[in-house]
Amino acid sequence: MVGLGIIWPLLPVLAVQFGATGLVLGVIIASYNISRTLLSPWVGRFSDRLGRKNFILMGLALYSVVSFAYVMADSSEMLIAVRLAHGMASLLVLPICMALAGDIAPKGQLGSYLGTVNMALMADLGLGPSLGGVLFEHFGMHSAFYGMGTLSIFAGGLVLFLLPPDRESGAV
Secondary structure, eight states, X not given: OHHHHHHGXXXXXXXXXXXXXXXXXXXXXHHHHHHHHHHHHXXXXXXXXXXXXXXXXXXXXXXXXXXXXXXXXXXXXXXXXXXXHHHHHHHHHHHHHHHHHHHHOOTTOHHHHHHHHHHHHHHHHXXXXXXXXXXXXXXXXXXXXXHHXXXXXXXXXXXXXXXXXXXXXXXX
């Protein structure tokens, strides 16, 4: 999730480069959460049936694609579409990781496991914007989006090789 934090402070800068007004900037920012809100019930239900690991891997793969789509965006409308896809990718990762923590937590330790997942998210939101600012300042706007994609690929590798198969579904 560090990638999300990396690009947050850069989105308004990018949107203004495309000529976004205040309303359009608001829609660009909101698009991420709109897609998460609309798709949440279905994604959660399908992850219960098809396996958490598969959904996390799909989400991280989509995150990587979305990272590069930001670089290709050339209008506010395209940025809205990328943000909608970004929200969906995020939905395939974070809530599913929380559900996975619930699946694997030993009896009486659910709070501790969820606290650890939340700590990782908050660390992202604390460190990511600073990292994005450094990347932007030293390497340009696109470097932050490439950084998000690279981190997503790295995280996907960790999930693929280190996360055991789901217990209930037997999915890889």
